[in-house]
Amino acid sequence: MPRRDGAGPVWWHGRFRGCGYRITAGREAILGVLMIAEKHLSAEDVYNKVHPANPAVGLTTIYRTLEILVNMGLVFKFDFGDGRARYELVEGSKKSHHHHHLVCTKCMRIIDYTEFINEEIELLKTTEKGLSKKYGFDITSHIIQFYGICSVCQKGN
Numbered sequence: 425m426p427r428r429d430g431a432g433p434v435w436w437h438g439r440f441r442g443c444g445y446r447i448t449a450g451r452e453a454i455l456g457v458l459m460i461a462e463k464h465l466s467a468e469d470v471y472n473k474v475h476p477a478n479p480a481v482g483l484t485t486i487y488r489t490l491e492i493l494v495n496m497g498l499v500f501k502f503d504f505g506d507g508r509a510r511y512e513l514v515e516g517s518k519k520s521h522h523h524h525h526l527v528c529t530k531c532m533r534i535i536d537y538t539e540f541i542n543e544e545i546e547l548l549k550t551t552e553k554g555l556s557k558k559y560g561f562d563i564t565s566h567i568i569q570f571y572g573i574c575s576v577c578q579k580g581n
């Protein structure tokens with residue numbers, strides 16, 4: 425179940441009101457699962473966690489709902505290169521801090537990091553500023569991920 429912190433309804437309720445989608449038990453359950461997730465979940469992972477308590481919610485519904493949530497900007501969809509999309513709540517999850525990804529293409533480990541290096545922050549600042557100016561686009565968020573070989577896999581060679 426989604427955690428309620430006493431400050432009123434969970435944050436995504438307002439988003440639903442704003443874009444014409446209804447909050448259904450299934451949608452709420454899926455968001456609840458993503459909220460307490462400690463790793464990036466595939467649609468199958470979400471299904472395995474949602475289905476026992478919500479037998480009416482099948483895998484097709486999970487896929488469709490995740491797409492809706494992605495389109496609503498509530499959920500990020502990632503491709504880590506193993507052919508299975510992974511999903512993560514944009515904000516409010518257990519690992520809610522804005523982070524970037526280091527993806528190991530050998531063991532498929534995904535490192536969420538929040539300790540950005542100074543050069544990275546500078547680069548993003550100037551890039552976002554430049555893009556906003558050039559395209560008249562108001563940038564509100566970004567997804568950054570780097571692919572490579574993690575330190576464990578490097579030692580294994």
Ligand SMILES: [Zn+2]
Nearest residue numbers: 522523524568
């Ligand atoms: Zn960032």
Ligand SMILES: [Zn+2]
Nearest residue numbers: 528531574577
């Ligand atoms: Zn690795």
Ligand SMILES: [Zn+2]
Nearest residue numbers: 512523525536
């Ligand atoms: Zn992540």
